[in-house]
Amino acid sequence: MRIVYRASPWRSLIGHNGAFDVPALTAPLRDLHATVFASHRTLADAYAAQPAFVDTLVHYDVPAWRISQLISDHNAWLYRQAITRSIDEMQAQGWGEPPVDYCVLMLGSAARYESLLGPDQDNALIIDDYPDARHVEIDGYFQALSMRFTQRLDEVGIPLCHGHVMARWPMWRKRLSEWQQQLDIWSADRQVKRVQQTNILLDFAPVMGNPALAESLGAGVASTLSDAPLFLHEMAALLDELPVALDRFGRIASHPTLEAPYDQAVNLKRQGLMPLISALRLLCIRHQCYEIGTRERLLALSHFTNALTKAQSALLLAAFERMQHYLLGQQRHNMAHGQVADGWVDLRRLRDDERLLLKFDMQQIKAFVNQVKKA
Numbered sequence: 001m002r003i004v005y006r007a008s009p010w011r012s013l014i015g016h017n018g019a020f021d022v023p024a025l026t027a028p029l030r031d032l033h034a035t036v037f038a039s040h041r042t043l044a045d046a047y048a049a050q051p052a053f054v055d056t057l058v059h060y061d062v063p064a065w066r067i068s069q070l071i072s073d074h075n076a077w078l079y080r081q082a083i084t085r086s087i088d089e090m091q092a093q094g095w096g097e098p099p100v101d102y103c104v105l106m107l108g109s110a111a112r113y114e115s116l117l118g119p120d121q122d123n124a125l126i127i128d129d130y131p132d133a134r135h136v137e138i139d140g141y142f143q144a145l146s147m148r149f150t151q152r153l154d155e156v157g158i159p160l161c162h163g164h165v166m167a168r169w170p171m172w173r174k175r176l177s178e179w180q181q182q183l184d185i186w187s188a189d190r191q192v193k194r195v196q197q198t199n200i201l202l203d204f205a206p207v208m209g210n211p212a213l214a215e216s217l218g219a220g221v222a223s224t225l226s227d228a229p230l231f232l233h234e235m236a237a238l239l240d241e242l243p244v245a246l247d248r249f250g251r252i253a254s255h256p257t258l259e260a261p262y263d264q265a266v267n268l269k270r271q272g273l274m275p276l277i278s279a280l281r282l283l284c285i286r287h288q289c290y291e292i293g294t295r296e297r298l299l300a301l302s303h304f305t306n307a308l309t310k311a312q313s314a315l316l317l318a319a320f321e322r323m324q325h326y327l328l329g330q331q332r333h334n335m336a337h338g339q340v341a342d343g344w345v346d347l348r349r350l351r352d353d354e355r356l357l358l359k360f361d362m363q364q365i366k367a368f369v370n371q372v373k374k375a
Helices: 022-036 043-048 050-059 064-092 132-156 176-186 192-202 211-225 229-241 268-286 294-304 310-336 352-374
Strands: 102-107 123-127 173-175 204-209 265-267 344-346
Touching (some): 123 132, 192 211, 192 229, 204 211, 229 268, 229 352, 310 352
Antiparallel strands (some): 102 204, 265 344
C-alpha cells in the first residue's frame, strides 16, 4: 500500500538552486482564480467556490481562525456586490440615487469576521435622519433596496435569516435617531426578549454606505448600555441559556436528540463558541471595550483592563482557535459528502488528544462564563 501525501505549497518556495520560486508557490491560488473566481463568473459561482477556496487555504496551512476571516472578507464582498447591483437596478427603474446617507451592517459572526461555511443572513440598516414628512418616500426606497439585496444574497446561496434579522424588516431598518430610541427602550429594564434583541445588534460592522453612521450607533450603544445595570444583570442571567457541553463531572456531554446528526454529536457552535462569545460581549460592555471580534476582545480585556489575565486570555484564545478548527474540519467533511455545513461536530472524528483538549477548552470556557456571571 502506498500512502498518498500532498506536500504544502510552501515547500516549493525555495527551488533547488536556493532561489525563491514565487510562481510555483502561488500556482494553487492562480489555478483557483482561473477556474472559480474568474471575472465572467456569477455571484452564485463565486459563493459556490468557497469550499474550494477553503481547501486551497488549508493546503497552504492557513489556520482556521484566519480562514474564517478570509471567508468573512469574501462574504462582505458578496454583500457589497448585491447592494451595488440592487441600487443599479433601482436606478434603471427610475428610483434614482439613495435619497440620504445609509449604512448596511453585517451582524453576528459576519461582523466579528468569524464566518465559517454555510452562514445565513444577519444584517441591519441605518438610515441618516430625515424629516417625518419624507418617511414614506425615503423608507420606501430603503425597504425596496433591502428586499432586493437580501433576495440577491439568498439566490447567491446565503439564505434568508429564519429569525427575520434582516434589513428588509422594519425592526432592523431605522433612522439613526430611531436606533438610539430603540436602544433606550431595550435597555430600560431586564425583559428577556429585549436583551436578546440587543445582543443580536451588539456585534455589528459596516459593509456598505457611510461608516460614520455605524460609528455614531456604536457610540450610542456604549453610552446607553454602560449605564443600564438591570439590563446588564439580565445579560448575565441569559448566559445560563447557553450551557457549555459538559456534564456535572466535567466531561464532554453529547446528548443525542432528534436534531443531532450523529450518535456522538456536540453542537460546538452553540455549546462551545457562543457561551465564550456571549460572556466576552458582556465583559466588554462592563469595561467599555469596543472591539467586536473575539480575538480582539480577548486581547483588549487582558491588555487594557484587569478583567482577564494575559494567561487566561491566552487559554481562551487557544480554545477559540481549536474549536474553529474542529468546526471547519467537520464542515469540510460534510460538504464533501453532500451534507449541510452547520455547528455540529461528530466526536468520533476527533483523535483522543483532540477530545482531551476539547474537554480542557470547554472547562476553561465554563469557568470563564461563571466568572463573568458572578462579577
